[in-house]
Each structure stands twice: as C-alpha cells, then as structure tokens.
Amino acid sequence: MSKVGENLSLANKFNHTTNHVFVFLEIFVHEGGIQSYVKDIFRAYQKLSADYKAEVFVLRDSPNSSNPWESENLKFYGFKTQSPQIGRFKMTLALLKCLLLQRPQHVFCGHINLASLIQTLCQPLGIPYTVLTYGKEVWEPLNARERHALTSASGIWTISRYSRDRACAANFIEPQQVQILPCAIDGNKFTPGAKQPELIAKYGLTNARVLMTVARLWSGDIYKGVDVTIRALPQIIQAFPEVKYLVIGRGDDQPRLAQLAKDLGVSDRVIFAGFVATEQLMAHYRLADAYIMPSQEGFGIVYLEAMACGIPVLSGDNDGSADPLQDGNLGWRVPHRDANAVATACIEILTGVDQRCDGHWLRSQAIALFGMDAFQKRLQELL
Structure with a gap:
C-alpha cells in the first residue's frame, strides 16, 4: 500500500x-x-x-x-x-x-x-x-x-x-x-441479602458468626493481614465461641497461614475458600457478619463492596482505607499488625451496638459517597 x-x-x-x-x-x-x-x-x-x-x-x-x-x-x-x-x-x-x-x-x-x-x-x-x-x-x-x-x-x-x-x-x-x-461501588451489583443455605453448608458455617476477608494469599502480600486476624481469633473466640473465619483468595502463602492456625489451635475455625469468581462474590459477602482486613491499601474497594452489602468493616489505620471508611466514621480502623487491636474491634463489631453495624445506614452512606x-x-x- x-x-x-x-x-x-x-x-x-x-x-x-x-x-x-x-x-x-x-x-x-x-x-x-x-x-x-x-x-x-x-x-x-x-x-x-x-x-x-x-x-x-x-x-x-x-x-x-x-x-x-x-x-x-x-x-x-x-x-x-x-x-x-x-x-x-x-x-x-x-x-x-x-x-x-x-x-x-x-x-x-x-x-x-x-x-x-x-x-x-x-x-x-x-x-x-x-x-x-x-x-x-x-x-x-x-x-x-x-x-x-x-x-x-x-x-x-x-x-x-x-x-x-x-x-x-x-x-x-x-x-x-x-x-x-x-x-x-456498583450498588446494583452489591446488595444486602440472606445467607445462602447451600454456602452455609458448603463451608460449615451453621450457627456461626462469620468474619471474612477477600485477598490474595501471596507471600509478597502479607500486608493484607490475614495472619493478624488468625492471631486475633483465640481472643475473639473467648467472647464469641461460635466465630469462624472465612478467607477467600488463593496464593502461595496459604500453607503458612494454615500452619499458623494449627499452631494457635484455631484450624477448625479458619476456612480457606480458595478463588471465588467475581459474579459469586456478592453471595459470599452476605455470609459475613463482619469484613476484616487490617491491611495497607491504596484505597480498598473490598471495603465498599462489603458496606454496599450491609456488612460492617475493619481496616488498617495508616493507608488509603481512610477514604472508604471516612476516617473511621463508617468502620473500624486499627493498627494493621496489632492482633490485640483487631480482636478488640472484632468483638465490638460482633456485639453490634455501634451505628457502624447498621447495615442499611452503612450501605446508604457508601453509595451516596462512592456510588x-x-x-x-x-x-x-x-x-
């Protein structure tokens, strides 16, 4: 040409x-x-x-x-x-x-x-x-x-x-x-709803209070704080014996995390769900009583996804999550490597008396600001 x-x-x-x-x-x-x-x-x-x-x-x-x-x-x-x-x-x-x-x-x-x-x-x-x-x-x-x-x-x-x-x-x-x-956040895609019985059965969550994290489980991404939440579980279980921790994600760090749970005597409380496709995420968020990720994020879209589903959230206190959590007005922010602080906040969330646990209010705030x-x-x- x-x-x-x-x-x-x-x-x-x-x-x-x-x-x-x-x-x-x-x-x-x-x-x-x-x-x-x-x-x-x-x-x-x-x-x-x-x-x-x-x-x-x-x-x-x-x-x-x-x-x-x-x-x-x-x-x-x-x-x-x-x-x-x-x-x-x-x-x-x-x-x-x-x-x-x-x-x-x-x-x-x-x-x-x-x-x-x-x-x-x-x-x-x-x-x-x-x-x-x-x-x-x-x-x-x-x-x-x-x-x-x-x-x-x-x-x-x-x-x-x-x-x-x-x-x-x-x-x-x-x-x-x-x-x-x-x-x-797409408020039409992420919405509140009942826990699906088939997922409760799949993960063994009958009558459980469920903490959840969605994160890559790569050894280079330990900042996501899954290990910190596992370390917090013994203290949380003292207040809420029925607690289980659902971890969604995959990566080469999972064996270390599983061993940590075993060493702490909480391996029966930690469920590694593996990879979950995006279209199935909403149903998994609905299983949670609290979304827990004491991390260091540039922003943290997962916090908005959880809030849009009416789920209270916990994040680290020195990262971009300050924006979706509105400096703590919409959720709990704690030092991201402090297992005691994570445990204390989780117990407060599961107690459910704080306005930040009001799923309807939480969703409306998240969508108004970030819809x-x-x-x-x-x-x-x-x-």
Missing part, C-alpha cells in the same frame, strides 16, 4: 473527532482492582455527553478481543503480540498517528510504566496529558525518566489521599498537582 493509501486507511479508522485518548497496560486479560477501576471509568464515560469521543489503546490486550465497552464514543485498540517489544512498537506507531490525525484535547496515561512514552509523544505536539496512579507503583522513588514524565504532566489522578501523599513525598510532587478520583452517580459526577468535573 502506498504511503498516501496507508494514511487514508488510518484516517478512516479514526473517523470521528476524538476528545480524549486513554492508554493502558491491560484491562481484560486479568481481573484485579486496577482493572475494575478502569472499567468504572469506561462505564461513567459512556454516560457523559454523547459529544465525548475517546480512543483507548491497550498494550497487553488482544486486538480482536470483544469487550462490552466498545461503543460509538469508546473505540478500543489492542496490541498484544508474542513479542512485547513488537507490541509496544506497534502501539507507539498507532498512537502517534492518532495524535497527529486527531489532535485530541487530552491524553490519559493509565500507568506510570507508560508515562515516559506518553510524554515523548505528547509534548512535541503540545497535547496535555494526565497520568493515572493507583498505589504502590508510585509510593517509592521513581527512576529519573518516570519522575520527569510524572512531574511534567498537566495533571495526576490518584484514588485516595493516602496514595497522593505517599507519591508526593517519594517523588517531590506538589500535592495540589494531584486530583483524586476515588474507587466506586456510580458520584463517580460519574467526579469524572465529569475532572474532564
């Missing part, structure tokens, strides 16, 4: 006015907190003005993979290949052509690992860009190129005050340069 023909073909591909360009590492090939957050951005974007049009470039997604977000105002392009280098080259070329042909108003860089590329392409063309950050990837000092790309951006988004403060302290960023787009309507309004403000 001639150069002119190639350019005409590409122009036809990008055949509508583009307001925004989004660039991500991956969205559909794996499930996770970042991926869910990105999908919420798409869900909200599609409900904005019909005049808003965006191109979405995804480095590690298949180019022909179908997705429910493809629409007139969201066009997706995937660049997954056998060779990561070739995929990155193809995406860079396609992105540059899009920027030259469409001249979008703004580019949104979906990960710090892409920030240097976005800066290189956007700055010579005078196109402003914003870098989206989430948590740990920007909590430590970045290399010189990444830091320069971040500090040169016209904007930085993050999910919580804690993530903002950690990123700013580590990388010499002015806090006023960072804007917060918190995680969201999709609030998320869409905040996205509109930022755009």
